[in-house]
Amino acid sequence: MMATGSKVTREWFPPAAEGAQTAPLMLYNSFVDEKVPFVPAAGPTSKQITWYACGPTVYDVAHMGHARNYLSFDIVRRVLEDYFGYNCLMVMNVTDVDDKIILRARRNFLLAQYKSSGKSAEEVKEFTIEAIQAGIAKQQKKVAEMEAMVAKDSTEAEAEPDEKKRSFALRKVADLQEAVKGEALKGRQAAEALAAVQALGAAGSSADAEALLAVGSDYVAEALDKALGANVTDPTVFRAHAAKYEREFLEDMDALGCRRPDVLTRVSEYIPEIIEYVTRIIGNGMAYASNGSVYFDTQNFRSCGHTYGKLNPWAVGSAALAAEGESNFETSEKRSPQDFALWKAAKPGEPAWESPWGVGRPGWHIECSAMASSIIGSRLDIHTGGEDLRFPHHDNELAQAEAYYHHDGCKQWVNYFLHCGHLHIEGLKMSKSLKNFVTIREALASFNARQLRLMFCLQPWNKTMMYGEQSRTEMKVREAQLRNFFGNVDAAIRNSSVNTNEQRWTTEDFDLNNRILATQAAVDAALRDNINTPAVMDALSDLIKAVNKYLADKSEPGAARALLLRKAAAFVTRILSVFGIVDGPSDRLGFTEMSSSAASSDAAAARYLDALAAFRDEVRGLAKAKAAAAELVAAVGRLREGVLGGMGVKVELAASGDRSSWSAADPANRPGATSTSYIDTVVAFADQVQALASSSAAPGEVLAACDQLRDSTLVDMGVRLEDRPDGKAVWKLDDPATMREEIAARAAAAASAARKKLEGAVERKAKELEKLEGLAALPSIQEALADKYSKFDEASGEPTHDKEGNALEGKAKDKARKDYEKAAKVREPLSKKLAEDPAALDKMKAEVEELRQQLAALGTA
């Protein structure tokens, strides 16, 4: 090519770059309790972020309250990763060294040892009874002590001159009284257990050790622990207990579809880092060793220019006051009541590690600071946990990290602290102690992971979440809407092939496209607004409704634009996959065609289903038209020879009464398993229709056969058939179990529907009547206002003179009018009703009575 002098001017206008900055992602940050823009620590344009999640203490099975944390933040994480495109390093700890774990592990271990020691049933019984009696004695002693303490503390509290301290002392007394109640309950439970154990032997037959221990295991374990607990020194006992529940926890998380963290940090594996951490904090002058333990020095921490209690500053003072009230503070190892343990000196029967301060184990708060610092360093983008951990756990964590990084000038270890709201069930927080918990496994028995995730997506992550009937109903409605949407769109796309239909856009197509664009904008705005998943779900629901309307408008064959429908459905799918409600690409590893599920679909099967549906449509059409039997026979013939024959299926007619068989015309090209089952079905159905025709059955019987095919045979094959008003059925593939459940639920609902409807009607009518009667019993407006005004306008009824008889003017008059209007508005429903019909109240009474009688009649039937 030659360079010539002729230069061509290329015309291109660059799009304006101003205002290119997109709206920020806002996150609700616990440091300030408001939504603030999210900026990665690595820089505003960086996509690299770090996240430390406060993980489980693995002492028992996890319940849905725990799932609230991990599932909700999994959704948040997926949005950050898959929607906003951040690369997130997610670290989660597992607390496997903890008071509860130690106690339970030791007891379980001793109990197991005892069980396998080959004691006779008599010995076991004797020991169990002793154990329970010891438990009862201890309980009684404790109650007595507590009651004495209540008496002592309350007199002391009364005498306390300082107002603030007195109120704390009084609160303590109240708490103590609550605790006494709790102990008394435990005592009663122990007494019941004792009776049960004694009954086991007395019943005559030999009591076996298993049964005895099943009743008294708690007490036996406690007794064994008291006697032998200090001798348990083998660290594998504790590790094994934690490992079991850690494994179960991770299984639960997998079952819920939560992405695993990138790094898992176990306390037991980070002891050296923790010791180094504590050492440095001591070196920085913000902790001190005391009698084999190490405490964090909150006073010095403040003197060094740090802020203690950033997340819950209000709790700090109160907690200190409460701690001062502790009777044993003078003898404490702490310098200040706010100080907390970084390292605890070992007690017998506990796992312990060597340290510069003697044998011991880490305090509760230090693990998170040390492990997160070890993996991530001196600045985290995000730290998450349940809202109950705000104080003291997370505040102490922050203090420890700032103290550790003091000489790096660290004043803010975490940029965004996110706390999820608790899970409530019937108005109460789900918790182990309230015994109102549902384990994750139990929940997964009633709902699948998709349903649970959908339920979580319908409520904001940072507010209290309701787990109840209402939430379940809304989730089910939403799930059905989504399922029907995907099914409807799929059917519509099948029936509006791009190859055979005009694709030019009409007004409806432009409108639908605009709806899609608007939905995309709404979803984006909702996600930026603190990852507001309920708002996203609402936006998707609006789009689905728009698509439904579009499909209704475009009901003539081929009118709907398959490409546009696909666009809408693809967007909904994409967002759902971000939430993890449908499997997304990031949940599989490797090339997708290697995954086992990819090959399972049998593309050719659709043709046979189409043939079956079309044949059934024809049969239904003939039956509804009360056509002659010969026409049905002709239809069967057309199916066998024409349709199926054209698809390479050769039907072998059976002798009368027998089932026909079929074979592939080309043996080298045999249909797959799914296709085969469809062909079996269509051939059998054709036989059935022919038999009905030849016995000249009534049209109703033919329709019944069609219904049975739809409601039973196809359901079992995972095919959902829906008859449309135009006489054409559409089919969708679905899970047979789900469909059977739906059918069963509908049948149950239908059975009780009449009664429920009547009950509802009675209740509503009675309520309305009660309300109106209440209004009727009210004094008249003028009587009601008589304490404020003395005279009223004849025509309008409004007050004209005040209580003293002075004429109302200016502002006072306006006020009077407002008073009047308010009172009038309250009475409006009644006056309106009476204006329509002066006898309305009596009529309503009669109606309620009538409904009640109907209901009673139903009850006796």
Next chain:
RNA sequence: GGGUCUCUAGCUCAGUGGUAGAGCAGCUGACUGCAGAUCAGCAGGUCUCGAGUUCGAUCCUCGAGGGGCCCUCCA
């Protein structure tokens, strides 16, 4: 007791200085041989109460009351 948040339809919650909205639940209706799907409509509110600021308050201020949460272990 202190702190803090909250009070809007039967339930869960949006919302705005110009007398209120959504979803679910309820009730009608359209379509329909049945089932399903879908659409349309209706009803339901002293916006906790009281006082103040304002031309005007559900919204702002103050007070009262109810509820939640935190101040101890918890996800």
